[in-house]
Amino acid sequence: MSIEQTLTDQERLAELDLDQLRQLVGLVEYDAGSDPFPVTGWDAVVWAVGNATQAALFYQLVYGMELVAYSGPETGNRDHHAYVLRSGAVRFVLKGGVDPASPLLEHHRRHGDGIVDIALEVPDVDRCVDHARRQGAVVLEEPHDVTDEHGTVRVAAIGTYGDTRHSLVDRSRYAGPYLPGYVARTSVAGERRLFQALDHVVGNVELGRMDEWVGFYTRVMGFTNMAEFVGDDIATEYSALMSKVVASGNHRVKFPLNEPAVAKKRSQIDEYLQFYGGPGAQHLALATNDILRSVDLLRARGVEFLATPDSYYTDPALRARIGDVRVPIEELQARGILVDRDEDGYLLQIFTKPVGDRPTVFFELIERHGSLGFGKGNFQALFEAIEREQAKRGNF
Numbered sequence: 576m577s578i579e580q581t582l583t584d585q586e587r588l589a590e591l592d593l594d595q596l597r598q599l600v601g602l603v604e605y606d607a608g609s610d611p612f613p614v615t616g617w618d619a620v621v622w623a624v625g626n627a628t629q630a631a632l633f634y635q636l637v638y639g640m641e642l643v644a645y646s647g648p649e650t651g652n653r654d655h656h657a658y659v660l661r662s663g664a665v666r667f668v669l670k671g672g673v674d675p676a677s678p679l680l681e682h683h684r685r686h687g688d689g690i691v692d693i694a695l696e697v698p699d700v701d702r703c704v705d706h707a708r709r710q711g712a713v714v715l716e717e718p719h720d721v722t723d724e725h726g727t728v729r730v731a732a733i734g735t736y737g738d739t740r741h742s743l744v745d746r747s748r749y750a751g752p753y754l755p756g757y758v759a760r761t762s763v764a765g766e767r768r769l770f771q772a773l774d775h776v777v778g779n780v781e782l783g784r785m786d787e788w789v790g791f792y793t794r795v796m797g798f799t800n801m802a803e804f805v806g807d808d809i810a811t812e813y814s815a816l817m818s819k820v821v822a823s824g825n826h827r828v829k830f831p832l833n834e835p836a837v838a839k840k841r842s843q844i845d846e847y848l849q850f851y852g853g854p855g856a857q858h859l860a861l862a863t864n865d866i867l868r869s870v871d872l873l874r875a876r877g878v879e880f881l882a883t884p885d886s887y888y889t890d891p892a893l894r895a896r897i898g899d900v901r902v903p904i905e906e907l908q909a910r911g912i913l914v915d916r917d918e919d920g921y922l923l924q925i926f927t928k929p930v931g932d933r934p935t936v937f938f939e940l941i942e943r944h945g946s947l948g949f950g951k952g953n954f955q956a957l958f959e960a961i962e963r964e965q966a967k968r969g970n971f
């Protein structure tokens with residue numbers, strides 16, 4: 576029985592330890608031996624953006640990420656620019672088309688800035704692809720080796736919702752800065768590390784297809800259902816979405832999946848599907864061990880967060896629900912940070928406005944204290960708070 580309890584290279588590089596990861600992202604021990612599709616963790620979030628050269632600066636200067644690798648015309652890649660950025664154990668790859676015929680430009684025309692690939696690190700690419708194929712997955716790239724002077728990476732890719740893919744990457748025999756074809760690049764100066772790890776990536780899928788995609792992750796990728804879900808009881812009244820969560824065995828990789836629900840108002844998921852032009856990744860939750868500092872720094876650099884009405888904090892039910900948290904509630908209120916609690920502990924969270932021009936992809940910052948949830952309690956609390964504000968204005 577192999578109980579997995581090791582750090583990924585990225586986590587080691589980020590000087591994280593297992594205790595921190597249990598706290599940050601709810602890492603759990605599990606038996607990888609009986610997993611048909613073992614996943615070590617996140618490899619990278621790959622974006623197609625309208626201007627990767629500028630976006631790379633944005634993520635360095637505003638989000639405090641570090642540039643570590645680059646590929647582009649100067650390195651023999653005539654199709655696109657690609658900038659690899661890191662914050663803690665999180666890796667973003669920003670790609671923008673150079674050649675007018677680049678498929679990245681077509682992707683961007685259809686979807687706007689968005690996530691093309693949620694790449695996962697796996698110990699055995701071939702075993703994963705064999706299993707996925709037997710379970711009916713679309714194999715977009717067969718397992719193959721890519722080699723340069725730093726070693727060999729074995730990769731493959733399978734399709735998931737919309738135009739999104741999961742690359743499967745085994746980099747255990749590779750020592751380069753990212754992948755063959757990339758060269759090391761150093762970063763401009765700036766304050767670093769506003770977040771340490773990726774907690775979850777939310778997918779918005781088509782109306783009525785959430786359970787199908789939950790089935791995809793459990794059947795094809797061996798993920799398990801996490802307890803939290805938002806059903807049509809809350810959904811139709813408040814949040815206009817239904818949501819279930821699947822997770823890899825060790826819980827490093829967690830995918831909440833949303834579908835729109837018929838509600839009082841037009842669903843935010845409907846809006847996403849319209850403007851993204853179909854299903855896609857909706858938000859990335861970035862785990863931080865000091866959400867107050869991260870929010871203060873991001874706000875000072877111009878990042879806009881969703882506003883939380885004061886009535887969310889003055890509601891006596893909220894105080895009863897959340898109990899004691901590590902800072903006075905006024906500190907959270909001053910920043911618009913939300914709190915949720917379950918039987919395991921609590922979490923602090925806040926959401927940014929969309930990062931691109933379309934009302935599609937955005938970020939969440941999350942600071943976990945024992946809770947393995949995703950903020951379900953905030954759906955209802957937030958919507959009720961908004962309705963109380965509406966009522967004050969005589970519009971409810």
Ligand SMILES: [Fe+2]
Pocket residue numbers: 775777858860939949
């Ligand atoms: Fe989230």
